Amino acid sequence: xxxxxxxxxxxxxxxxxxxxxxxxxxxxxxxxxxxxxxxxxxxxxxxxxxxxxxxxxxxxxxxxxxxxxxxxxxxxxxxxxxxxxxxxxxxxxxxxxxxxxxxxxxxx
Amino acid sequence: xxxxxxxxxxxxxxxxxxxxxxxxxxxxxxxxxxxxxxxxxxxxxxxxxxxxxxxxxxxxxxxxxxxxxxxxxxxxxxxxxxxxxxxxxxxxxxxxxxxxxxxxxxxxxxxxxxxxxxxxxxxxxxxxxxxxxxxxxxxxxxxxxxxxxxxxxxxxxxxxxxxxxxxxxxxxxxxxxxxxxxxxxxxxxxxxxxxxxx
Numbered sequence: 583x584x585x586x587x588x589x590x591x592x593x594x595x596x597x598x599x600x601x602x603x604x605x606x607x608x609x610x611x612x613x614x615x616x617x618x619x620x621x622x623x624x625x626x627x628x629x630x631x632x633x634x635x636x637x638x639x640x641x642x643x644x645x646x647x648x649x650x651x652x653x654x655x656x657x658x659x660x661x662x663x664x665x666x667x668x669x670x671x672x673x674x675x676x677x678x679x680x681x682x683x684x685x686x687x688x689x690x
Numbered sequence: 691x692x693x694x695x696x697x698x699x700x701x702x703x704x705x706x707x708x709x710x711x712x713x714x715x716x717x718x719x720x721x722x723x724x725x726x727x728x729x730x731x732x733x734x735x736x737x738x739x740x741x742x743x744x745x746x747x748x749x750x751x752x753x754x755x756x757x758x759x760x761x762x763x764x765x766x767x768x769x770x771x772x773x774x775x776x777x778x779x780x781x782x783x784x785x786x787x788x789x790x791x792x793x794x795x796x797x798x799x800x801x802x803x804x805x806x807x808x809x810x811x812x813x814x815x816x817x818x819x820x821x822x823x824x825x826x827x828x829x830x831x832x833x834x835x836x837x838x839x840x841x842x843x844x845x846x847x848x849x850x851x852x853x854x855x856x857x858x859x860x861x862x863x864x865x866x867x868x869x870x871x872x873x874x875x876x877x878x879x880x881x882x883x884x885x886x887x888x
Contacts, residue, residue: 607719608726626727627741628749630719635753653726656719 588622592632594671595622597641597664606647606655607633633658641667694733695724698743705747708881712750720746744888751885758882759815759823762875766808766830769868773801773834776861777841783857786848793844800837804830820883824876831872838865 588595599605599613611629614622636642641664648654660668699717706713720740727736740746777797780786811826845858 606722608723625741626723626739627746630716630723631746631749631753634750638754638757653722654718655722656715 588624591675592624592628593636593641594668594675596629596632596636597660597668597671600642600658600660600664601668602660604647604657604659606657608655610658636664640664694737695721695728698724698737698740701743702746705743705885706750708747708751708885709754709878712754716746716750747885748888751882755820755882755886756815756818758875758879759818759820762823762827762872762879763808763812763815765868765872765875766804766811766827769834769865769872770801770805770808770830772868773804773838773841773865776865777801777837780841780845780858780861784845784849784854786844791844793840793847796840797837797844800833800835800840804833804837807833820879820886824879824883827872827876827879831869831876834865834872835869838862838869 595614596610599610599617605613607630610633611624611626614624633642633644637644637658640661642658643661644656644658646654647657699721702720703713703717706716724733724736724740727739730736731739807826807830811823811830814822814826842858842862846855849855849858
């Protein structure tokens with residue numbers, strides 16, 4: 583899937599990737615890459631503004647953490663609104679994907 | 691730190707100068723990311739993979755725009771509400787006449803015009819029409835300044851005694867501070883608009 587196609591679903595992908603964890607930006611990008619089997623290799627610079635936007639929208643919360651001897655990082659986790667939004671987005675995606683499957687499947 | 695990452699972060703600072711608090715936050719976070727990436731692919735590739743600073747700044751400006759528009763409208767609404775309250779407070783405590791002289795007209799008319807402009811700005815903010823939000827909020831700030839000025843002059847004309855004058859000066863200072871807050875919000879909004887237009 584191209585980055586352009588993914589753009590409309592970026593928020594849902596970010597929320598689903600973070601899930602119940604608290605992840606920093608680099609880990610989120612790596613997780614997206616790994617979970618998608620390398621299909622979603624997003625331009626890294628696009629992720630941080632999107633995380634910022636989701637935080638301003640109240641769907642994510644962030645805080646700085648610094649492990650002993652490690653690098654200081656901002657980690658993101660879902661808020662209650664974020665969890666609700668993820669549930670809605672998953673349902674919306676499943677409905678959309680089913681519709682697309684039906685349409686595309688009818689031609690084959 | 692020196693090298694490609696330092697140069698990149700300096701450039702990012704420069705293009706994010708429209709919002710200093712955002713710039714500080716972004717620098718720390720992205721520095722951490724670039725250092726992680728550089729451990730795998732080297733500094734030059736880490737920077738290249740991240741994208742052009744101008745594009746990143748524009749994406750941040752777009753991401754933060756709804757929040758900035760909302761804050762500007764909230765500041766204007768707060769100013770309008772406080773101006774209305776203080777105008778009423780001065781009128782009641784100083785027992786000012788409610789006649790139809792020009793000062794009273796400017797006082798009330800300015801406030802009503804400002805509230806209408808704030809309402810229009812709020813509608814435009816929900817549609818992310820940044821230019822129209824700025825225009826309506828500038829009208830609102832001007833109308834409120836006119837209203838506050840007329841209200842203060844009117845109060846001084848009807849006041850007698852030190853306590854009355856202290857009340858007028860105190861309330862006027864509160865209003866001036868709030869006008870300053872609104873102007874600061876508008877200046878920040880202007881910088882966002884310039885970044886988005888760049």
